[in-house]
Amino acid sequence: MVRNPERRTALVDAAIEVLAHEGARGLTFRAVDTRACVPVGTASNYFANRDDLFMQAGARITDRMTPDPVGVEEAMRPAPSRELVTELMRWLVQRMAADRTGYLAMLELRLEATRRPALRDRLNRTFRANLDESARFHREAGLPGDADAFLVLYLAMTGLLLEHFTLPDVLTGSDTVGAPHTDAVLNRLVETIVTRIIPAG
Incomplete structure (x- = not known):
């Protein structure tokens, strides 16, 4: 057929x-x-x-989450710096937020992978390849931060996205009077993460 x-x-x-x-x-x-x-x-x-x-x-989902090469080229025009890393991480958050459904579905797949060995093997290989490619990109682009700093940044951003998409009130305090807007909170958190992990030089 x-x-x-x-x-x-x-x-x-x-x-x-x-x-x-x-x-x-x-x-x-x-x-x-x-x-x-x-x-x-x-x-x-x-x-x-x-x-x-x-x-x-x-x-x-992996295909949907992969950034457009033209967008990457545009984003990488500024000189390598901690500020550029901050902007790249903000762009990452924006892209994930634009496909919130895809991100939540991937979280479901990750949980299901704990019960399905074949799916776990596939996701392990996919995520490992993506992590290696991102590390290579970071290194070859001359962005500040060694391999350990990049890995900590990856883990911190993964945690930020998980919290934002599942329990956003934990970060934004939106149940309190006069709480900051979610976007402003996320921008500040991204900047804090990058500043604490990536060296200035």
Whole structure:
């Protein structure tokens, strides 16, 4: 059977929506069909089983989260500095916020990977490759901070994003009177993280 690649992409995007809104347990072929507004049984024609659906969703999220090369080139025009690292981290937060659904779906996949060895192996390889590529980019771009500083920055930003997308009130204090706007709080936190980790020179 000839399958439509555009429809496959639409189905995987629907699976990502299901993951983000209903969790990994809610990710069924029927749920994907419903979210994609296609006839029941469509998803089962495109994916061998739920494991395949999890794998395809992970690959698609990675693709969606990869920055556009033109945007990277534009962002890297200023000279390497701690200030540039701060702007790059702010851009990272903005990109993740622009695809909040994708980020939440990836968190669901990470949790599901603790129960599915094949998915865990796939995500380990993907995240390790992304981490290595980001470290290489940091080094070759001449950005300040050695390998250890880069790794600590990665871990700090991962924690910041996790907190922001799951329990944002912890960081913003939005339940208090006169709390700062979320964007302002995030910008300040990003600057604090970079300043404490990356050397000025």
